[in-house]
Amino acid sequence: MDYKFVYDNKEYVLTDNNCDGIFFEGENEITGLSLDIILNALNEGEEVSFSTEYYGDKCACNTQEQINKSYRYLEYHFYIYTKDNEYVIDTLCNEYRNTSFNKLFGLGKIDDSYIVSVTVCPNCGIYSIYIDQCTV
Numbered sequence: 001m002d003y004k005f006v007y008d009n010k011e012y013v014l015t016d017n018n019c020d021g022i023f024f025e026g027e028n029e030i031t032g033l034s035l036d037i038i039l040n041a042l043n044e045g046e047e048v049s050f051s052t053e054y055y056g057d058k059c060a061c062n063t064q065e066q067i068n069k070s071y072r073y074l075e076y077h078f079y080i081y082t083k084d085n086e087y088v089i090d091t092l093c094n095e096y097r098n099t100s101f102n103k104l105f106g107l108g109k110i111d112d113s114y115i116v117s118v119t120v121c122p123n124c125g126i127y128s129i130y131i132d133q134c135t136v
Contacts, residue, residue, distance in 0.1 A: 028085070031085060032086050042092065050075060053074070059121035078116050088104075114131050
């Protein structure tokens with residue numbers, strides 16, 4: 001599974017090979033969540049649009065220019081929902097288009113939410129996925 005997008009006239013391809021890892025906040029790993037599920041979600045998303053973000057850490061490629069003590073990355077966010085710490089659904093998939101967090105929560109299908117940040121080095125294309133628990 002891969003995901004392709006164009007930003008500033010440059011094509012980026014996110015695959016298993018250039019993924020630096022999936023990093024969970026604390027010890028909160030989510031059962032049933034994989035890189036394939038995340039890349040599939042990006043492919044299903046109708047309005048996926050990466051934007052420029054800045055972080056203090058430099059990519060391992062060591063080619064980024066420092067800008068005010070920060071380094072430029074491309075980033076996109078979406079949400080996943082879980083039940084008993086197991087992946088249930090994400091906000092980009094086709095199934096989610098006719099529902100909402102409140103509906104699913106009210107039906108007892110989900111009990112927690114996480115923000116997924118896909119962060120890509122604009123120079124080499126290496127990317128990381130950060131998953132943080134959040135309140136909706």
